[in-house]
Amino acid sequence: MTMSAREEIFKQLNQMDPPDLKPRPPEIPQIDLPDDIDGRIETFIAELTAKAGVAHRAENEEAARELLTEIVAAEQIKTIMIAGDDTTSSLNLKGWGEKEGVSVLEAVGYDDKNDYRRAAFEEADAGITGVDFAFSESGTLAIHHNSENARLVSLAPPIHIAIFPAERLCRYYEEVVLPAYTEQEGIPSQMTFITGPSMTADIAATPTIGMHGPKKLFAIIVG
Amino acid sequence: MEIKTEQFVEIGKREMNDPQAQTFLKILPEVLGVMREVGMASYTDPKGASKYGASIRREAVARLPELLEQLESNLVANGTRVIWARDAEEANKAILKIAHDNDIKYVTKGKSMVTEEMNTNDMLIKNGIEVFESDLGELIIQLLERPPFHIVGPAINVPVEEVRDIFLEKGILTEPTLDPTELGYAARMFLREKFQHLEMGITGINMAVAETGTIINVENEGNIRFTKSSPRIQVSVMSLEKVVPTMKDALYMLRLLCRNCTGQKLGSYITFDTGPKKEDEIDGPEELIVVIVDNGRSKQLLNPELREAFHCIRCGACLNRCPVYAKVGGYAYGWAYSGPIGQVLNPMLLGLNRTQDLYRASTDCGRCKEVCPSGVNHPRIFRYYRQQDVEGNKDLGSVKRPWSERQSFKAWQWAVQSRKNWDRSIRMMRPLLNKGISSPGLRRWVKPLNSWMKSRNLRSVPGKTFHERWKDLEKEQSQ
Numbered sequence: 001m002t003m004s005a006r007e008e009i010f011k012q013l014n015q016m017d018p019p020d021l022k023p024r025p026p027e028i029p030q031i032d033l034p035d036d037i038d039g040r041i042e043t044f045i046a047e048l049t050a051k052a053g054v055a056h057r058a059e060n061e062e063a064a065r066e067l068l069t070e071i072v073a074a075e076q077i078k079t080i081m082i083a084g085d086d087t088t089s090s091l092n093l094k095g096w097g098e099k100e101g102v103s104v105l106e107a108v109g110y111d112d113k114n115d116y117r118r119a120a121f122e123e124a125d126a127g128i129t130g131v132d133f134a135f136s137e138s139g140t141l142a143i144h145h146n147s148e149n150a151r152l153v154s155l156a157p158p159i160h161i162a163i164f165p166a167e168r169l170c171r172y173y174e175e176v177v178l179p180a181y182t183e184q185e186g187i188p189s190q191m192t193f194i195t196g197p198s199m200t201a202d203i204a205a206t207p208t209i210g211m212h213g214p215k216k217l218f219a220i221i222v223g
Numbered sequence: 224m225e226i227k228t229e230q231f232v233e234i235g236k237r238e239m240n241d242p243q244a245q246t247f248l249k250i251l252p253e254v255l256g257v258m259r260e261v262g263m264a265s266y267t268d269p270k271g272a273s274k275y276g277a278s279i280r281r282e283a284v285a286r287l288p289e290l291l292e293q294l295e296s297n298l299v300a301n302g303t304r305v306i307w308a309r310d311a312e313e314a315n316k317a318i319l320k321i322a323h324d325n326d327i328k329y330v331t332k333g334k335s336m337v338t339e340e341m342n343t344n345d346m347l348i349k350n351g352i353e354v355f356e357s358d359l360g361e362l363i364i365q366l367l368e369r370p371p372f373h374i375v376g377p378a379i380n381v382p383v384e385e386v387r388d389i390f391l392e393k394g395i396l397t398e399p400t401l402d403p404t405e406l407g408y409a410a411r412m413f414l415r416e417k418f419q420h421l422e423m424g425i426t427g428i429n430m431a432v433a434e435t436g437t438i439i440n441v442e443n444e445g446n447i448r449f450t451k452s453s454p455r456i457q458v459s460v461m462s463l464e465k466v467v468p469t470m471k472d473a474l475y476m477l478r479l480l481c482r483n484c485t486g487q488k489l490g491s492y493i494t495f496d497t498g499p500k501k502e503d504e505i506d507g508p509e510e511l512i513v514v515i516v517d518n519g520r521s522k523q524l525l526n527p528e529l530r531e532a533f534h535c536i537r538c539g540a541c542l543n544r545c546p547v548y549a550k551v552g553g554y555a556y557g558w559a560y561s562g563p564i565g566q567v568l569n570p571m572l573l574g575l576n577r578t579q580d581l582y583r584a585s586t587d588c589g590r591c592k593e594v595c596p597s598g599v600n601h602p603r604i605f606r607y608y609r610q611q612d613v614e615g616n617k618d619l620g621s622v623k624r625p626w627s628e629r630q631s632f633k634a635w636q637w638a639v640q641s642r643k644n645w646d647r648s649i650r651m652m653r654p655l656l657n658k659g660i661s662s663p664g665l666r667r668w669v670k671p672l673n674s675w676m677k678s679r680n681l682r683s684v685p686g687k688t689f690h691e692r693w694k695d696l697e698k699e700q701s702q
Contacts, residue, residue, distance in 0.1 A: 004307070005307040005308055005309045005313060008309060009307055009463070009515075009521050010288060010291075010292075012517075012522060012524075012525065013287060013288040013291070013521050013524065015525055016285075016287065016288060016525060017527070019282075019285035019286050019289075021282060021285060022278075024279070024282070025271070025274050025275055025278055026271075027275055027475075028266065028267055028271040028272050028275060029267050030267070031265060031266070031267055047488070051487070051488075051491070107505060108505075110505055113505060116506070117419050117420075117506075118419070121418070122419075137488070138488035139488075140489055145504065145507065146501065146504060147501065147503035147504050150504065150505050150506050151451075151452035151506045152452055152453065152506050155445060155449065156418075156449075173474045174471060177470065177474060178470060178471060178474075181434075181437070181470045187301075187437070187497045188497065189497060189498055189499065189500050189501050189504065189507055190451070190452075190495065190500075190507060191494070191495040191497075192448065192492060192493070192494050192495075193492065193493040193494075193495075194491070194492060195487075195489040195490070195491055195492075196491045197491065198444050198445035198491055199444070199491055200360075200407055200443060200444050201376065201379075202358070202359040202360035202377075202379065202444075203359065203378070203381075203383060203386055203403035203406055203407060204379070204381075204382070204383050204403055205251060205254070205376065205379050206403040206404075208403055208404045208407050210404075210407075210408075210411075211359060211407055211411060211443070211444035211445060211446070212357065212411055212414060212418070212444045212445035212449060213444065213445020213448060213449075213491070213492065214445070
């Protein structure tokens with residue numbers, strides 16, 4: 001019988017000399033970033049702003065909703081799609097939408113994928129999500145996608161607004177990613193790091209904000 | 224993609240005479256180089272950071288059999304289907320079968336060097352599946368039917384006018400414009416509809432984590448996210464060296480990759496997929512398939528001299544520092560990979576005989592290896608290729624150097640082996656040399672040296688050597 005591709009590849013690979021592993025050099029220390037909450041927020045805002053994102057700090061949920069109202073007015077947002085994660089639920093965005101005259105689509109409310117895709121691509125002017133973590137080292141948001149936090153909400157609408165409590169803001173990726181990925185059970189089907197709106201420099205090396213993904217990214221830190 | 228590695232000189236010359244290409248090459252590599260330096264400066268010890276990165280890659284390649292097995296078992300445990308492919312044809316066939324089995328009409332593709340290498344697009348199109356490259360640069364070169372000019376910015380050299388014209392021709396653009404932002408917007412609107420109704424997406428893989436069975440993609444545009452999030456089926460293709468041992472290593476390499484690639488601390492989007500979507504999720508692929516492609520690599524991995532070539536993470540930093548790339552640009556390298564890393568990979572994957580000029584087009588300045596974050600010593604590998612080509616290493620696809628060159632070196636060897644032979648040859652050569660300078664005779668005679676002589680005007684040499692004159696002088700004085 002002929003060998004399968006796998007067998008043949010491994011037959012070759014197994015002829016490699018047994019690994020002669022030199023010890024790795026010492027790992028260089030991370031740049032020392034402020035660890036107090038104000039410092040973390042300040043660094044995060046500076047980093048995200050450098051990557052063309054917009055970051056705000058809101059004292060509490062009420063202030064977050066007010067900021068949201070301002071953004072919606074400034075960007076002329078009529079329809080938003082919300083993820084059903086703990087942050088967006090706790091903000092009672094449906095009630096807020098009714099009051100502000102913004103129609104609110106819930107990603108968790110769809111049974112049919114094509115209906116959901118049509119809403120995300122064609123109807124929503126903005127997507128609002130929570131985040132699982134954020135990192136001050138690069139101004140990055142991390143979302144664990146699951147039934148409550150669908151992928152297209154932060155991707156298909158032209159604007160992405162992320163709202164999260166300040167305590168989710170860490171300094172370095174390793175702090176939370178490594179613990180999350182040590183237990184197979186807790187690993188999400190997809191985790192996304194978002195650092196700024198979508199961009200490109202593919203035509204004549206001209207930096208352009210807003211390519212396929214959102215053209216604008218707002219982050220609202222609560223607390 | 225047609226392989227044009229044998230036309231290095233021809234294409235290189237054409238590009239050097241193309242004012243548009245030259246204007247661009249004067250600025251682009253320099254700017255990207257500076258951006259990289261700014262990015263690297265955010266490390267406490269930039270050199271140390273690269274050194275550690277190199278050690279991760281060295282370990283990954285050294286432990287490849289074990290890591291690939293671990294990766295496979297974790298991928299499978301997560302519900303990912305793994306397909307192994309000996310070569311491009313096998314991988315392409317597998318991808319086509321998935322498309323046919325699922326009644327797929329079209330796919331969108333994320334930027335992927337390995338599928339460039341495999342010529343996947345052409346094969347799918349030939350078999351009736353429409354392919355839309357979704358990275359803006361890749362879309363442009365797909366429409367223009369050109370190879371990538373740069374590993375990171377494949378169409379970065381294409382004049383805006385040309386983008387406008389091809390977009391108008393293909394109906395992507397309705398109103399002519401020269402604004403890059405508006406052209407980008409036209410591409411966005413064109414692909415948006417494809418993304419919305421997408422049933423199968425194809426991406427490459429920047430890293431695969433053995434420890435967790437996670438595949439990682441880095442991007443700025445969001446097209447890879449769409450290609451992975453919207454469809455029912457996601458096919459991600461990796462060459463087998465893309466594995467890293469742990470998630471910790473992956474995070475380390477992501478920092479290094481983005482800084483070296485575009486000078487960013489991180490690209491706009493990094494996605495980590497561990498298995499297909501869970502049942503209760505509304506989006507994400509129901510089926511996640513990882514294709515692991517060998518395509519000649521496992522054979523070359525047995526050669527310790529070449530192992531470093533597999534450290535590469537395709538950041539493109541070496542291109543931006545290379546004085547040869549800065550003159551000829553990306554097309555001359557004739558295949559998927561350009562710049563110093565193309566001079567390493569193309570000969571290894573296509574054979575030394577088809578890539579003769581690639582590993583010789585080097586100033587040996589070593590700027591490529593200086594910036595490499597994964598410890599590739601490009602010039603050493605070029606020298607190794609040259610040596611192996613002379614020795615006629617069949618495993619590397621060499622068919623020895625021409626007879627005339629070998630004879631010349633044999634004559635040289637004879638001449639330099641003894642003083643007597645040397646003096647005798649010198650006496651013989653001198654009158655010939657002078658004659659040759661004024662007449663084309665010598666040029667014919669020293670054919671292998673022709674291109675060397677072409678750019679050099681030798682001053683005529685005296686009939687006698689210093690030693691001979693000294694002896695004559697001694698004789699004169701003693702008389």
